[in-house]
Amino acid sequence: RTVYVNGEYLPEDQASVSIFDRGFLMADGVYEVVSVLNGKLLDFDGHMARLQRSLAALEIANPLAENEYLDAHRALVDRNAISDGLVYLQVTRGNPGDRDFAYPSEDTPPTVVMFTQAKPGLADAPAATTGWKIVSVEDLRWGRRDIKTVQLLYPSMAKMEAKSRGADDAWLTEDGFVTEGTSNNAYIVKDGVIVTRELSHDILHGITRAAVLRFAAEAQMKVEERSFTIAEAQEADEAFVTSASAFVMPVVEIDGKPVGTGKVGAIATRLREIYLEESRKAAV
Ligand code: PMP
Numbered sequence: 001r002t003v004y005v006n007g008e009y010l011p012e013d014q015a016s017v018s019i020f021d022r023g024f025l026m027a028d029g030v031y032e033v034v035s036v037l038n039g040k041l042l043d044f045d046g047h048m049a050r051l052q053r054s055l056a057a058l059e060i061a062n063p064l065a066e067n068e069y070l071d072a073h074r075a076l077v078d079r080n081a082i083s084d085g086l087v088y089l090q091v092t093r094g095n096p097g098d099r100d101f102a103y104p105s106e107d108t109p110p111t112v113v114m115f116t117q118a119k120p121g122l123a124d125a126p127a128a129t130t131g132w133k134i135v136s137v138e139d140l141r142w143g144r145r146d147i148k149t150v151q152l153l154y155p156s157m158a159k160m161e162a163k164s165r166g167a168d169d170a171w172l173t174e175d176g177f178v179t180e181g182t183s184n185n186a187y188i189v190k191d192g193v194i195v196t197r198e199l200s201h202d203i204l205h206g207i208t209r210a211a212v213l214r215f216a217a218e219a220q221m222k223v224e225e226r227s228f229t230i231a232e233a234q235e236a237d238e239a240f241v242t243s244a245s246a247f248v249m250p251v252v253e254i255d256g257k258p259v260g261t262g263k264v265g266a267i268a269t270r271l272r273e274i275y276l277e278e279s280r281k282a283a284v
Helices: 022-026 044-057 066-079 153-164 207-218 230-234 266-282
Strands: 002-005 008-011 029-037 085-092 111-118 132-138 169-174 177-181 185-190 193-196 222-225 238-243 247-254
Touching: 002 066, 008 066, 022 085, 029 044, 029 266, 044 066, 044 085, 044 207, 066 085, 066 111, 132 153, 153 169, 169 230, 185 230, 185 266, 193 207, 207 222, 207 238, 207 247, 207 266, 230 247, 238 266, 247 266
Parallel strands: 132 169, 132 247, 193 222
Antiparallel strands: 002 008, 002 111, 029 085, 085 111, 169 177, 177 185, 185 193, 185 238, 238 247
16 A cells, blocks of 8 residues: 655555654544545545544644645545545644653644555445444543544444444443444434434534435435434434444444344435435535
8 A cells, every 4th residue: 555644655564653653652633534435535525624623622733735635635545546445544743752741842743644445345335234233332432522533442442342242333322322333423213303412522523424414404304413312222213323434324233122123224225325326426
């Protein structure tokens, strides 16, 4: 693979960052993941807008302009001949030359890293027709989950807990309510109404979530933004998750109980079709 590090395109085995980089020592950085279908970038502007918000929340000056990120994304897709896959982008507070809790001076340049992941057939994942099994795990993450930091240890632990229990992913719960999945936003459907948690510091403001809620409204589907419990989800007609890499993924089982008929739901399937169709049309 050819990867991007601070303005340079290098073979992955020649790319490096300092051991003093605050991303490495302190998880002091943010990231984005953009999907690629047919060599084109999905929801690129949305991901760049969120990158800007995440950086601003951490007081890291954005080192590149949006068109520079776009050029780099396209260059990596090109050089790695990606038809379907992902582009991962990470910006950290950089390398102050030593370890210290206090932020370094503002002239420390942020570290920018980008790489591609080829995912042939990304839009035709077999799981979309069989659905995911979910288990619930307590949400023990920090209180600013709206900032897309590289601090991903707890979601990794929850993912491993899900795998060890024979499930595909975990839904995290706090005070009895579902916050979100380990790397996706969570939804249920009851009597034709789509329910998903309202935006706050408690969840990541998914770019796919925003698009799907817009498409749902355009298709005259009813949407309620509010919290729900695992018990309510188990009694729902359908459940699903959204993310840039899973698009809309049906959920068919929660903590061992089938959701609805236990088969992928019609609304989740329809939303997946609409999302893929509309995002492909708008892809850059
Ligand atoms: N929540 C969390 C915790 C995530 O990590 C992600 C994926 N990065 C999402 C939600 C979905 O966000 P998006 O649709 O922007 O990929």
